[in-house]
Amino acid sequence: MRNEPPIDDPQALWQNQSTEEIRVPLEYFRRKAEDLRATARWKAVATSLVYLATLGFLAFQYTSLPNPIPSAGLVLLAAGCLYGAWRAYRQVWSMSEAPDLPAATGVAAYKRELRRSQEHARNAWKMSAPLIPGIVFTLPAFAPVLRKALQNPKVLLNALPFCVLLAVWLVLILPVQRHKVRKLEREIAMLDQSAGDRG
Amino acid sequence: MSGIESTVAPASRQDTLYHEATVQFGRELTRLASAYEFDPEKRRDLLQELHFALWRSFAAYDNRCSLRTWTHRVAHNTAAAYVLRQRRIRATLVSLEEMDELPSRDGNQAALEQRNASERLARLIQRLKPLDRQVIVSWLEGMDAVSIGEITGLSPANVAMKVHRIKAVLTRRFHSGGFHAE
Numbered sequence: 169m170r171n172e173p174p175i176d177d178p179q180a181l182w183q184n185q186s187t188e189e190i191r192v193p194l195e196y197f198r199r200k201a202e203d204l205r206a207t208a209r210w211k212a213v214a215t216s217l218v219y220l221a222t223l224g225f226l227a228f229q230y231t232s233l234p235n236p237i238p239s240a241g242l243v244l245l246a247a248g249c250l251y252g253a254w255r256a257y258r259q260v261w262s263m264s265e266a267p268d269l270p271a272a273t274g275v276a277a278y279k280r281e282l283r284r285s286q287e288h289a290r291n292a293w294k295m296s297a298p299l300i301p302g303i304v305f306t307l308p309a310f311a312p313v314l315r316k317a318l319q320n321p322k323v324l325l326n327a328l329p330f331c332v333l334l335a336v337w338l339v340l341i342l343p344v345q346r347h348k349v350r351k352l353e354r355e356i357a358m359l360d361q362s363a364g365d366r367g
Numbered sequence: 368m369s370g371i372e373s374t375v376a377p378a379s380r381q382d383t384l385y386h387e388a389t390v391q392f393g394r395e396l397t398r399l400a401s402a403y404e405f406d407p408e409k410r411r412d413l414l415q416e417l418h419f420a421l422w423r424s425f426a427a428y429d430n431r432c433s434l435r436t437w438t439h440r441v442a443h444n445t446a447a448a449y450v451l452r453q454r455r456i457r458a459t460l461v462s463l464e465e466m467d468e469l470p471s472r473d474g475n476q477a478a479l480e481q482r483n484a485s486e487r488l489a490r491l492i493q494r495l496k497p498l499d500r501q502v503i504v505s506w507l508e509g510m511d512a513v514s515i516g517e518i519t520g521l522s523p524a525n526v527a528m529k530v531h532r533i534k535a536v537l538t539r540r541f542h543s544g545g546f547h548a549e
Contacts, residue, residue, distance in 0.1 A: 178488065178534070182507035185485035187397035192415060194382055197422045273520025274501045277444035281451045359498070362521055 212257055219253035233309060241305025248298035255295060279359050286352040289345050384425040388438045389418070395508050396421075396442055402492045402504045403446040413449055420445040436517045439505060443518065447497035463499060463536050484541075491537050502526060503533045 226246045233239045272280065317323045389396075396417055404410040424441045432440075492500055498519060505515040512523035512530070519526065 178537070179507050179509055181485055181488060182398065183509070185398060185401070185489075187394050188411075192418060194385070194422070197419050200419060201423060272444065273440065274443055274447070274498055274518055275520035277440075278447055278497050281448050285451065362498070362525060 215256045216253060219249055219256070222249050223253075235309060238306050238309035241302050241307070241309070243302075244305055245299060245302030248300075248302050251298045252295050255291075275359055275362060279356055282352050282356050282359070286349055286356075289348050289352070293345070381422065381425040381428075384428055384434070385418075385422040388421060388425075388434055392435060392438045396438070398508070399439070399442050399446065399504055401489045402500055403450055405490060405493060413446065416449065417442045417445050432517055433514075436514060439508075439510075439518045443497075443501045443504070447501070450497060463495070463532055487541065488537070491540055495533070499529065499533055502529045503537070506530045506534075 223246055226242050226249065230239055230242045233242065397414060400410050400414040400417060404413045421438060421441050424437070428437060492503060495503065498521075501519050502515055502521070505518055510518075512526040515521070515526045515530075516523045521529070
């Protein structure tokens with residue numbers, strides 16, 4: 169056992185702890201910074217390409233739909249996709265820039281991390297909500313296929329577990345996410361109160 | 368000896384500042400990492416991450432605060448982001464009130480008794496929320512309330528109050544964990 173100062177002097181106890189030594193060349197930092205930027209940009213480009221491919225697919229489907237209601241649905245779906253693409257691009261592209269964390273105080277940086285978590289919790293809804301009107305309008309195009317499938321009890325039975333899981337997920341996800349967001353809001357409010365005491 | 372060292376001569380202002388910071392505060396950074404990660408391998412990764420963030424940050428260093436304040440800000444902010452990324456750990460972070468109410472001699476606590484005092488102190492600090500952790504680690508490094516305020520963004524009075532409360536809780540937890548048995 170090491171001869172350590174008692175807890176009555178926690179500063180000495182803390183400062184006398186042993187520290188191990190590791191060496192990293194500066195060149196490694198430079199390479200890592202460049203790799204991070206390259207990865208983030210590649211992600212931004214790849215995300216845009218996926219959305220562009222989806223838009224291309226929707227445009228192709230548009231030409232094959234004779235009914236105006238599903239066609240309008242496809243247009244709405246495309247608009248939702250464009251919105252999603254813009255959000256994703258903005259989010260991913262910002263990651264390629266150098267972080268400005270150091271300029272912030274602990275309270276500000278922690279609050280920003282909490283807001284990021286909060287945004288993440290809300291993001292799923294923000295990304296999927298613009299697609300809902302389009303999906304609703306497009307559904308009539310698949311109605312005959314669905315009707316035919318539902319007449320077969322075997323198809324119904326196979327689809328049941330998926331439908332049950334989907335229903336449970338839909339019922340649980342909203343309250344859980346809301347609880348998470350509220351908890352984060354409370355923590356942010358407490359931080360605001362602490363920072364408000366300054367000066 | 369600092370916790371991490373560059374192996375090539377510094378070239379730019381960014382490199383020079385980083386070199387200076389690691390020479391002066393390298394050991395403090397290593398201790399800071401121990402307040403955020405217990406696992407030695409992960410701690411080494413975190414330490415490397417801290418140094419990388421620090422080196423990167425010096426591209427924007429504007430002399431508005433001391434090198435030490437800047438170093439600690441960057442390190443704490445990076446480490447806090449690391450903690451928040453790890454959801455599993457985040458779920459177990461507690462407020463001071465919650466820490467005071469935790470049972471004092473559970474299985475983990477008994478195992479902790481076998482470890483040395485500084486490791487146990489680090490384990491207790493690792494359970495605190497990031498802001499409390501920043502305050503107490505800075506205080507343990509010997510900083511005054513004004514400097515801690517510059518790092519955290521809290522007022523010196525608020526810092527003093529927090530230090531007093533955290534110290535009291537940590538001391539109680541430390542003693543209830545059987546420190547004197549070692």
